[in-house]
Amino acid sequence: MLKTRDLLIEIGTEELPPKSLKSLATAFSEQMCLALNEVELDFNDSSWYATPRRLSLLITDLDITQKDKEHQRRGPSLSVAFDKNENPTQATVGFAKSCGVEVKELEKLESGKGAWLVFNTILKGKKTNEIIPGLVEKSLGRLPIAKRMRWGNYNIEFVRPIKWILILFGNKTLNCEILGIKSGATSFGHRYHHPGALEIKSPSGYSDILRNKGHVIVNYNERLSLIRSQISSVAKNSKGNAIIDPGLLDEVTSLVEWPVSFIGNFDQKFLKLPKEVLIATMQDNQKYFPVTNDKKELMPLFICVSNIESNNLELIKKGNERVIRPRLSDAVFFWEWDLKYGLKNHRQSLKEVVYQKDLGTLYDKSDRLVKTLSLIGEKINLDINSAKTAAALCLCDLLTKMVSEFPKLQGTMGRYYAKAEGENNDIAIALEELYQPRFAGDKLPKTLPGQCLAISEKIDSLIGIFSIGKAPTGDKDPFALRRSAIGILRIIIECEIDIDLKDLLSTAASTFSNKNQSLNCINDVYTFLMERLRHYYRDEGFSADVFESVFAINISRPLDFHHRMVAVAEFRKLSEAKSLAAANKRISNLLKKSEEIDSVKIKNNLLVEKSEIKLARKLEDYKKIITPMIDNHNYKSALTELAGLRKVIDNFFDNVMVMCDEPDVKKNRLALLSNLNFLFLEIADISKLQD
Amino acid sequence: MAQEKKQNSTDGSGLSFQELIFELQKYWANQECVIVQPYDMEMGAGTFHPATFLRTIGPEPWRTAYVQASRRPTDGRFGENPNRLQHYYQFQVVLKPSPDNIQELYLISLKAIGVDTKKHDIRFVEDNWESPTLGAWGLGWEVWLDGMEISQFTYFQQVGGLDCKPVTGEITYGLERIAMCLQDCSDLFELAWSRTKKAKVTYGDIYHQNEVEMSRYNFDLANTDALFNWFDVCEKESQKLIEEGLSIPAYEMTMKASHSFNLLDARGAISVTERQRYILRIRSLSREVAQSYLESREKLGFPLVKN
Numbered sequence: 001m002l003k004t005r006d007l008l009i010e011i012g013t014e015e016l017p018p019k020s021l022k023s024l025a026t027a028f029s030e031q032m033c034l035a036l037n038e039v040e041l042d043f044n045d046s047s048w049y050a051t052p053r054r055l056s057l058l059i060t061d062l063d064i065t066q067k068d069k070e071h072q073r074r075g076p077s078l079s080v081a082f083d084k085n086e087n088p089t090q091a092t093v094g095f096a097k098s099c100g101v102e103v104k105e106l107e108k109l110e111s112g113k114g115a116w117l118v119f120n121t122i123l124k125g126k127k128t129n130e131i132i133p134g135l136v137e138k139s140l141g142r143l144p145i146a147k148r149m150r151w152g153n154y155n156i157e158f159v160r161p162i163k164w165i166l167i168l169f170g171n172k173t174l175n176c177e178i179l180g181i182k183s184g185a186t187s188f189g190h191r192y193h194h195p196g197a198l199e200i201k202s203p204s205g206y207s208d209i210l211r212n213k214g215h216v217i218v219n220y221n222e223r224l225s226l227i228r229s230q231i232s233s234v235a236k237n238s239k240g241n242a243i244i245d246p247g248l249l250d251e252v253t254s255l256v257e258w259p260v261s262f263i264g265n266f267d268q269k270f271l272k273l274p275k276e277v278l279i280a281t282m283q284d285n286q287k288y289f290p291v292t293n294d295k296k297e298l299m300p301l302f303i304c305v306s307n308i309e310s311n312n313l314e315l316i317k318k319g320n321e322r323v324i325r326p327r328l329s330d331a332v333f334f335w336e337w338d339l340k341y342g343l344k345n346h347r348q349s350l351k352e353v354v355y356q357k358d359l360g361t362l363y364d365k366s367d368r369l370v371k372t373l374s375l376i377g378e379k380i381n382l383d384i385n386s387a388k389t390a391a392a393l394c395l396c397d398l399l400t401k402m403v404s405e406f407p408k409l410q411g412t413m414g415r416y417y418a419k420a421e422g423e424n425n426d427i428a429i430a431l432e433e434l435y436q437p438r439f440a441g442d443k444l445p446k447t448l449p450g451q452c453l454a455i456s457e458k459i460d461s462l463i464g465i466f467s468i469g470k471a472p473t474g475d476k477d478p479f480a481l482r483r484s485a486i487g488i489l490r491i492i493i494e495c496e497i498d499i500d501l502k503d504l505l506s507t508a509a510s511t512f513s514n515k516n517q518s519l520n521c522i523n524d525v526y527t528f529l530m531e532r533l534r535h536y537y538r539d540e541g542f543s544a545d546v547f548e549s550v551f552a553i554n555i556s557r558p559l560d561f562h563h564r565m566v567a568v569a570e571f572r573k574l575s576e577a578k579s580l581a582a583a584n585k586r587i588s589n590l591l592k593k594s595e596e597i598d599s600v601k602i603k604n605n606l607l608v609e610k611s612e613i614k615l616a617r618k619l620e621d622y623k624k625i626i627t628p629m630i631d632n633h634n635y636k637s638a639l640t641e642l643a644g645l646r647k648v649i650d651n652f653f654d655n656v657m658v659m660c661d662e663p664d665v666k667k668n669r670l671a672l673l674s675n676l677n678f679l680f681l682e683i684a685d686i687s688k689l690q691d
Numbered sequence: 692m693a694q695e696k697k698q699n700s701t702d703g704s705g706l707s708f709q710e711l712i713f714e715l716q717k718y719w720a721n722q723e724c725v726i727v728q729p730y731d732m733e734m735g736a737g738t739f740h741p742a743t744f745l746r747t748i749g750p751e752p753w754r755t756a757y758v759q760a761s762r763r764p765t766d767g768r769f770g771e772n773p774n775r776l777q778h779y780y781q782f783q784v785v786l787k788p789s790p791d792n793i794q795e796l797y798l799i800s801l802k803a804i805g806v807d808t809k810k811h812d813i814r815f816v817e818d819n820w821e822s823p824t825l826g827a828w829g830l831g832w833e834v835w836l837d838g839m840e841i842s843q844f845t846y847f848q849q850v851g852g853l854d855c856k857p858v859t860g861e862i863t864y865g866l867e868r869i870a871m872c873l874q875d876c877s878d879l880f881e882l883a884w885s886r887t888k889k890a891k892v893t894y895g896d897i898y899h900q901n902e903v904e905m906s907r908y909n910f911d912l913a914n915t916d917a918l919f920n921w922f923d924v925c926e927k928e929s930q931k932l933i934e935e936g937l938s939i940p941a942y943e944m945t946m947k948a949s950h951s952f953n954l955l956d957a958r959g960a961i962s963v964t965e966r967q968r969y970i971l972r973i974r975s976l977s978r979e980v981a982q983s984y985l986e987s988r989e990k991l992g993f994p995l996v997k998n
Contacts, residue, residue, distance in 0.1 A: 014794060015815035015832060052815075147819070149830040151846050153788040153857040160830070161791075161846075191798075192808050255814060286838055304838065306812035316812045319837025322877050326774035333772070352962040 003064045004043070005170035007128075008203030009136060010056040010187055012164035018052065018254035022220060024143055024159065025050030029057045031139035039131055040066055049207065049218040051257045053163075053191065056218060058203055062169075066125030073099060075106060075117035092117060129169050133176035133183075136167070140179065156180045164188065171202045189214025190257050192308055215309070216257040224253040230261035231289050231303050238263055240291035240299050248283050255287065256307035263291070264321045268300045270328040273335055274416050280406045281327050288324070334401035343417040346396040353399070359464045360513065366395045368511040372456040375507040380452075380499060383426075387449045390430040393418055394453060397431070411435040426450075437487050444491055451495050458484040459508040462528070466521040467512065471528070485532040492558040493536075501529060502556045526556070533558065542569055545690040552685035560633060567635035568684045576643040577689065583649045584680055584687035587673045590658055594670055602675060606668035611651040616672055618648050623679060635683050642680065649676070705873035708884040708894060711804055711866060712758055715782050718803045719756035722796060724784060727757045732943065733950040736761050736822075737783030737863055741942060744825060744977075746785065747850045747859040749985050751995035753787045758866070762950065764913075764957035767906035770899045773878035777905055778898065782864040789846055789860025797834070797844065797862055805873055812837050820845045824949055824973040826852040826981070829861070841869045851981020867894070915960040922951040922969075929976050938984035945976040 009032070016024065029048035036043060036059070044061035075081070075095035083089055088096075088103045096103045099119040109118040140158065148157040156162070156179045165183040167174040173185035186197040187206075193215035200206055210216040217223045228249060235242040252259075270278065275298050282288040288302035304320050306313075350363035359365070369391040377384035397403050397414035414431035426447050433450025434457050436442060445451040465471065465479050472481050492499060505522045512518035530551065537547045546568045555561040571577055607613045622645060629638040658669045680686050706714060716726050730740045737759035738744060746753045759781050767777030786793060794815070798808055806813075815832035820843065822828070831845035847859040870882050880895030929944035952969050955961050961969060988994075 015817070017817040019817070147830060149846055149848060149858075150855075151789050151858050151860075152791060163791075192813070255816065306837075307814055308809070308812050310810050310812065312810045315810055316837045318875075319811070319839060319872060322871070323838040325877065326772070329772065329774070 004061040005064055006168075006203035007043075007059040007062045007132070008056070008166065008168040008200065008206050010049075010054050010164075010166040010200075010206075011140070011162060012054050012166070012188060013158070013162050014160045015052045016050075016055070016160055016254070018251045020144070020146070020159075021050050021052070021254035022250060024145070025055045025057075025220065027143050028055050028139055031142045032057055032059070032135060035135040035139055036062070039126075039135070041128055041131070048220070050220045050254070051216055051218055051223075052255055053257065054187075054216075054218065056166075056206070058206065060203075063128060064170075065127050066131070068125050069123045071121050071123045072109070073119045073121075074109065075099075075119065078108065078110075078115040078117065081117050095119070129174050132167065132169065132174060133178055136165075137178050154180055166200060168200060168203050168206075187214070190216050190308075193258065217259075220253060223256070223259060224249060227253055227256075227259045227261065227305055230259060231305070234261050234263050234303050235289075235291050235301075238291065238299070238301055240293055240301060242303055243279065243290045243292060245283060245289075248287065248289065252287055252305045256305055258307060258309060259305050260307070260309050260313070261303055261305045262313055262317055263301055263303050264288075264317050264324070266300050266302065266321065266324050266328060270332065271298060271300060273328070273331055274412070276409055276412050277331050277335065277402065277406065278328070280409060281324070281331055284406065284408075285327055286320070286324060288320075331402070331405075334405055338400040338402055338413070338417060339420055341400075343393060343396045343400070343414065343421055346399040347392060349399055350395055356464060356468065358468045358514075362395045362398065364513070365460060365464075366392060368460055368508070369394065369453070369456050371511040372460065372508045373452055375510075376452050376456065376499065376504070379503070380448075380497060382448055382452055386424065386427050387430075387452055389423065390427045390434075390449050390453050391456070393423070393427070394431050394434050394457070437483075437490060439483070440486070444494055448497075451491050451497060455488050455491055455497070455499075455504070456508065458488045459504055460511075462488075462525050463505065463509050463512065463518050463521060466525050466528070467509075467514070467517040471521075471524065481528075482532060485529050486536060489529065489533055489536055489558055493562045496559055498557060498559045500557045501526060533561070537565060543572070543690075545688055546572060549684040549686060549688040552688055553681055563633050564635050564684050567639050568686075568689075570636055571639040571643065571686075572689060574640070574643050576646040577686075578691060579650060580643065580646055580680075581686050581689040583646075583653065584677065584685070586653065587677045588685075588687050591670065591674055591677060594659070594666075600671045600674050600678070602672050603668050606665055607672075608665060609656045611648070611655040612669060612672065615648050615652045615676070618645060619672070619675055619679070626679065626682075630682050638683055642683075645676075705875065706805055706870070707874075707886040708866065708870050708882055711870055711873065712780075712782065714804045715800065715864065716756060716758075718800050719784055722754070722786075724754045724756040724786075727755050729757060729759050732946055733762045734759070734946055735763055735949065735953060737781040738822065738825065738827075738861065739946055739949070740783065741939065743783060743785050743859075743861065744827075744850065745938070745942065745981075745984050747787060747847050747855060747861075748853055748981050749988050749993060750856065751787075751988065751993050752857070752997070753785060753859075753995065756782070756784045758782055762953070764905075764909035764953050767902065767909050767957070769906040770880070770895075770902035773880065776867070776879070776898070776902055777909060778901060780866045782866050784862040784864075785859055786862075787859040788857030793860045793862075794844075797842070801836075804869070806836065815844065818843065823970050824952075824977060825850065826974045826978045829855075831861075836869075836872055839868055839872060841865055841872065851984075852978040853981050853985065870894075909954060909957045911958075913954045913958050915955060915958050918951045918955050918958075919960070922948050922955070925951065926972060926976060929980070933976075933979045933983050936983060936987060938980050938987055941976075941983065942980045945973065945980055948976065949973050 025048045029046055033046050041063045043059045046057060046059045049056040076091040080089060081092045092103055096106055106117045106119055109116050145159045150157055151161040158179060162179055162181050165178050165181045166185060166187050167183045168185060174183060176183050185200060187200050189198050198209060198214050200209055207218050210218045228244060231242045231244060278298055279290050282290045282302050288304050291299045291301040291303060293299050302324060306316055310316055350366060351361050353362040355362050355365045370388050373387045373391045374384055377387055394414060397417060398410055400413055402413045403410050411432040411434055415428045418428040418431055426449050429447050430450040430453050433445030433447060434453045436445050436454055445454050461484050462481055465481060505525055509518040509522055534547055542565060546565060549568050550561055550564045555564060602616055607616055626638045626641055660666050720726050727742045740759050742755045742757060760778060761781050762778050764777050766775055768775045801808060814835045816835055818831060818833040820829050820831060827850040829845040829847040833840045834842040834844055843863045845861045847855045847861060849855060867879050871879060874882055876882055880893060880899050882894040883891050884894050884897055885892045925944045925948035929941045932941035932944060952973060
């Protein structure tokens with residue numbers, strides 16, 4: 001049995017980017033494991049550690065050498081290996097020489113495919129500690145680093161300057177040089193609590209020594225949980241609840257090695273600011289966690305996670321309070337300035353902001369939205385005037401001081417400023433809802449004007465960007481059009497807006513100044529949307545054949561499409577589904593094969609067999625029942641009814657020969673089947689269903 | 692926000708503004724930095740000073756430290772905001788190549804000005820720097836002292852469109868903010884600029900009127916026609932001087948163009964679309980200046996390269 005040891009690697013650096021720390025550390029560990037697998041070194045387990053100043057990993061029970069391996073090199077074919085006199089040919093001598101052996105040491109390999117001279121040898125496995133440096137360097141080279149940097153006078157590139165490298169294999173230092181840095185057995189503790197070197201004696205003792213002597217909690221997830229519980233208890237002490245944004249929690253975990261959380265105050269007067277502004281100031285600018293009371297209202301408090309156990313925490317608290325005050329004062333300044341200036345007054349200035357080269361300014365865009373909305377409004381029951389007002393106002397907040405300071409508050413500030421200007425609630429809310437859904441799984445607009453505005457804006461982006469030839473390709477989607485497309489579909493389906501996509505597209509396309517371009521791309525955008533619809537249903541757990549069955553009949557109203565999807569998915573569960581699907585497949589094959597039938601009219605006098613007479617009669621009955629159901633989009637009942645046809649259809653196929661010799665009877669039978677087929681196709685192409 | 696009286700300025704504690712400068716100069720002089728003087732022209736940041744912008748180009752080693760006034764017309768608040776100024780001071784340190792212990796050197800400098808790094812929460816928070824007008828970018832951090840951004844720390848990767856080899860480490864101290872921390876003061880106009888047993892002169896004594904009047908000029912009165920014209924003149928001059936191989940005066944013209952642009956921006960005279968074009972015009976001057984400076988140093992045999 002091979003011996004194993006634990007391997008510890010720590011890359012000490014200057015402060016790493018907090019938003020990518022976790023992905024860097026996990027990638028380092030993954031890449032290292034991958035590299036070990038590639039060289040066939042086994043190990044038991046791997047764990048990763050990450051702090052602002054280190055990326056580390058621990059691999060347990062790693063082989064200390066590679067296994068020996070049998071190796072065979074194939075030389076010349078036997079037919080050319082020796083001459084007539086049984087002397088080795090030039091090729092054989094050369095091969096033996098290249099293997100470093102005499103010809104007599106070569107062996108013969110014979111198989112069904114031929115016979116060759118071969119050289120069999122055993123490759124000694126390399127020692128792991130000789131291999132590791134190369135693997136570490138390779139793994140570091142594969143990290144997902146957005147921008148690599150250089151420093152000093154070196155020709156090395158990494159995410160931040162490397163300060164030290166610690167490698168322990170078993171209890172021994174593995175001496176080597178990686179990215180120009182000599183490895184050793186020392187780590188370093190917290191920047192201020194223990195700036196000096198820390199001897200690490202064994203890989204397994206790493207995290208304890210760092211914690212107990214170094215004031216560093218190297219385990220990322222442990223640090224994250226600690227911070228979360230500190231924040232909650234600090235908030236509780238002030239009778240509040242902390243708002244813990246998961247992204248911020250990750251960021252803060254990546255900014256500290258020794259978290260110490262505390263609560264600070266800000267002036268009550270700032271609570272008059274919109275709560276989104278207060279939260280953005282605290283979270284984005286200062287990495288603070290906001291606190292709410294029982295009624296979910298913000299309290300004039302913030303929680304800060306510091307990186308030091310100071311003997312004068314009051315000093316740190318006061319310092320932070322001194323910082324948030326001017327930040328909030330600035331926010332008040334922006335708020336009051338924007339209120340004074342007015343939202344409407346930005347409309348004309350939108351003419352100066354280019355939306356997209358070739359697609360005009362933001363003003364042009366908002367103008368298109370006004371037009372699109374009026375046209376949509378004619379089709380559904382929408383208060384056109386408020387919708388138009390909303391469309392005219394919706395991009396104005398992009399020019400406010402608050403949104404230039406906090407771009408993510410676009411829409412939200414529009415809502416506040418519109419309300420302050422006396423616009424009605426629906427309009428104000430629509431301005432914010434325009435941007436929804438902002439991400440996968442985000443909430444959808446609640447108001448009809450908001451829904452229509454959100455759809456119009458997204459359709460406008462799709463057509464615009466497609467028309468200038470910048471449609472998404474592969475994994476490149478710089479304008480996030482896939483998200484826009486899903487947004488449109490989700491709103492239409494989940495908010496139940498019965499609107500035709502093709503209509504919508506030509507309506508929106510007609511508002512562009514370069515109509516040639518915009519009208520030309522309608523089909524592409526439609527295909528793109530349908531492709532997204534396919535993904536939508538896949539994510540919603542519908543099976544692919546259900547989608548295909550509805551997709552096949554070209555339904556361009558997504559809401560209608562959806563009703564059919566639900567009905568077919570239900571139908572698919574019925575015991576009759578399988579044989580009806582098979583029957584439909586058979587019918588469509590028959591119809592495909594046969595020449596065109598001149599008439600789909602069934603001539604009763606040509607019906608011969610009992611089972612076809614029965615089918616024809618049933619068909620008539622079912623048509624009468626089902627047509628009104630389909631008209632009412634009650635596809636589920638329609639399909640449930642149609643399931644009742646199974647027996648008659650099965651009987652038909654069991655007893656009737658469709659492609660019979662008598663041409664008129666045959667034609668009539670095909671007409672009968674065509675009618676049947678048509679009845680199903682009114683709902684979906686059931687023949688697409690798979691077992 | 693007008694003129695709130697500071698509640699917690701504790702006179703006598705913490706370095707005065709001028710002492711802060713003295714200490715930093717002394718500290719960095721001991722680190723082999725040449726203490727040069729502020730440049731006698733308007734600029735948006737200490738990075739524009741030729742002792743940074745030009746000296747970071749090419750292979751010659753260089754260490755310098757200096758105070759530089761930064762003028763950012765749009766940041767003016769008529770002297771009414773206790774935290775904002777259109778004219779303020781940066782203390783700039785340039786170390787080329789960046790030494791391995793640059794962070795430690797910086798932290799010791801904080802101790803030298805009276806910041807106890809064991810009591811305060813000092814952090815290096817990612818902040819990547821890019822100056823579109825200088826065609827420059829680098830990676831680094833802002834340094835937080837108890838949540839306050841007091842310095843910027845940058846490893847220059849490119850300047851004037853040229854790769855930095857070696858890499859320069861730049862440290863920029865925000866002097867007013869540091870002084871506010873040191874003096875435990877929440878109104879910068881109340882900062883002690885100088886403090887003796889006999890008298891205290893505040894930052895406001897020296898600069899408040901300046902802020903009021905300059906804000907008025909920047910926002911309301913600067914002659915935009917003249918500035919637009921002046922921008923064009925400077926641009927042409929700069930191009931002409933580059934052709935003559937005179938990178939230093941060409942660079943001065945670039946800086947003048949840049950400041951004219953900042954004033955026009957404050958006056959709201961430049962539309963958003965035009966804004967980008969003006970930035971590109973300045974950047975293209977910066978790039979040509981950088982190239983021309985590199986060539987001129989090369990002709991001189993890069994005199995600061997030892998051995």
